[in-house]
Every structure is written in structure tokens, then in C-alpha cells.
Amino acid sequence: MIHRREEAAVAGRLEGKNTLITGAGSGLGRATALRFAREGARVACADLDPDAARSVAEEIGPAALALTADVTSLRDTEEMTRRAIAEFGHLDAVFANAGVAGTGTAADVTEEYWDRVIGINLKGVWLTGRAVLPHMVERGEGVIINQASMGGLVGIPGIFPYTAAKGGVIAMTRQMAVEYGPSGVRVNAICPGTIFTPLVARSRAERGASGADDAEANAAAARRFPLRRLGEVDDVASLALYLASDEANWVSGGIYPVDGGRAAM
Structure with a gap:
């Protein structure tokens, strides 16, 4: 006889x-998709780049679906959700992870650039939730995980529009958790610190900083974190896995730094 803990x-x-x-x-999205699949989930892999979405879905195999979507478009997010539900039957968990870098200060960022960063990093998270919430409310259960940032918790020079958007995601997460908790929907946010994803590499390049392969710059960056290392994509994927699982079935409205202790300083 297999005990329940062993079976799980x-x-x-x-x-x-x-x-x-x-x-x-x-x-982070790719790492989380692969992690979810390894833990038994079927994964709808959505991305603005159809080749990138197809690549990760092919790596996962039959349990994955590749979708192309612009998260700033209500039509796209609704179609993305419709196709995922049509393929899988229902959705248990959604990770609103899509985002872009956002450099500049309050005094020099252009209106056009501000609109783009806010549109993807804040509006895109809202539209993803907006598209899936009616389905989850009807089912009486579901999980939404929003990608925020350490930059939404503490000030970081040179990335003003990015931190503004991520601060909005944090507030939005709390609001959604309060409003939709009675319908059985859990909503949480993850706030990563520095992890050298393509997004962070682009942000560094825009600010004229050293690249991800600069060992001296990386060592200096790591010293700013109490754990004295930079993050890895699996650090975020592991938390997303927990929040999406039944292990977190009484966890909602949480704002979770994954930053080596930086936000505590």
C-alpha cells in the first residue's frame, strides 16, 4: 500500500x-514552463514571439501548447485564454509573467517609452487576469501569479518606468486577491531581484552597464545582496511552482521577494 505522502x-x-x-x-517564463511540465502540468506557452513559444512547447512535448499573444491587447489575451481552455478543458493556474525592461528617470523618460513599459508590464498583467478571471470565478477556483519585481518594493536608480509598473502590479495583486478570494481565486505576486535573463541583459545594455558575462560586474552586483549571489531562473520557478500547487491552497494576496534578502535591507 502506498501512503498518501509517497503517492503525492x-x-x-x-x-x-x-x-x-x-x-x-x-x-523566467521559459524556466517556469519547463518546471511546471516536469511536475505534471499541461502548459500553454504564450509569447509575442511565435518561434520562442513554439520552441519551449516543443521542448516540453505533447503536454504543451504554443500560443502567440500581445498582452497589451484585450483581443489577444482573450483569444489566448479561449484557446488554452479549448485545448485543456479548463485552467487551474496562470502566471502573468510577460514583461520588458524600462530604463530612465522621472525627468527624462519619454511619454512614448513610458506608455510601452506600463502597457506591457502593468496593463498586460491586468489584461491577462481580466481574460481568465470569469473562467476561474465560474469554476469556483483558480490561481493567478503576477510577475512583479524587487523594483516594486524598493527604489532602484535608472529604471523609473519599470519600477512604477511593478509597484502597480503589487497593488493590483492585493486588490485582486481581496475581490476574488470569495470566488475561490488565489492571487499572489513574485518580486525577483537581479537574475540575468534576456530582460535584465537588455536593461543593463540600455543603461550602458556591463553585460551579463562581465565577471567583475557580476561579483559587484552580488555583493549588494545579503546572500552574496545573484538569482537564478529556477529560484523564481520554484516559488511559482509552490504558489500554483495545492500546497499553497490558503495563500493569497502575498507579495514574495525572491531577492537574496535585498528588500530587507
Whole structure:
């Protein structure tokens, strides 16, 4: 006879779960898609780049679906959600992860650039939730994980529009958790510190900083974190896995730094 704890370990922590991840073609989204799949989930991999979405879905195999979506478009996010539900039958968890870098200060960022960063990093998270919430409310259960940032918790020079958007995601997460908790929907946010994804590399390049392969710059950056190392994509994927799983079934409205202790300083 197999004990329940052993059975759960064998089955996988997301066994039988249907999930959707935006920005799944690279970085944190890709790592999380692969992790969810390893833990038994079916994964709808959505990305603005159709080749990137197809690549990660092919890496996962039959349990994955590749979708192309612009998260700043209500039509796209609704179609993305419709297709995922049509393929899987329902959605248990959605990770609103798609985002872009956003450099500049309050005095020099252009209106056009501000609109783009806010549009993807804040509006895109809202539209993803907006598209999936009616489905989850009707089912009486569901999980939404919003990608925020350490920059939404503390001031970081040179990335003003990015931190503004991520601060909005944090506030929005709390609001959604309060409004939709009575319908059985859990909503949480993850706030990563520095992890050298393509997004962070682009941000560094825009600010004229050293690249991700600069060992001296990386060592200096690591010293700013109490744990004295930079993050890795699996650090975020592991938390997303927990929040999407039944292990977190009484966890909602949480804002979770994954930053080596930086936000505590």
C-alpha cells in the first residue's frame, strides 16, 4: 500500500493541473514552463514571439501548447485564454509573467517609452487576469501569479518606468486577491531581484552597464545582496511552482521577494 505522502511525491506537485504562462519563450517564463511540465502540468506557452513559444512547447512535448499573444491587447489575451481552455478543458493556474525592461528617470523618460513599459508590464498583467478571471470565478477556483519585481518594493536608480509598473502590479495583486478570494481565486505576486535573463541583459545594455558575462560586474552586483549571489531562473520557478500547487491552497494576496534578502535591507 502506498501512503498518501509517497503517492503525492511520485505523482508530481502539479499532476493533472492545466496552466498558462505568458512570456514563456525565454527567461523566467521559459524556466517556469519547463518546471511546471516536469511536475505534471499541461502548459500553454504564450509569447509575442511565435518561434520562442513554439520552441519551449516543443521542448516540453505533447503536454504543451504554443500560443502567440500581445498582452497589451484585450483581443489577444482573450483569444489566448479561449484557446488554452479549448485545448485543456479548463485552467487551474496562470502566471502573468510577460514583461520588458524600462530604463530612465522621472525627468527624462519619454511619454512614448513610458506608455510601452506600463502597457506591457502593468496593463498586460491586468489584461491577462481580466481574460481568465470569469473562467476561474465560474469554476469556483483558480490561481493567478503576477510577475512583479524587487523594483516594486524598493527604489532602484535608472529604471523609473519599470519600477512604477511593478509597484502597480503589487497593488493590483492585493486588490485582486481581496475581490476574488470569495470566488475561490488565489492571487499572489513574485518580486525577483537581479537574475540575468534576456530582460535584465537588455536593461543593463540600455543603461550602458556591463553585460551579463562581465565577471567583475557580476561579483559587484552580488555583493549588494545579503546572500552574496545573484538569482537564478529556477529560484523564481520554484516559488511559482509552490504558489500554483495545492500546497499553497490558503495563500493569497502575498507579495514574495525572491531577492537574496535585498528588500530587507
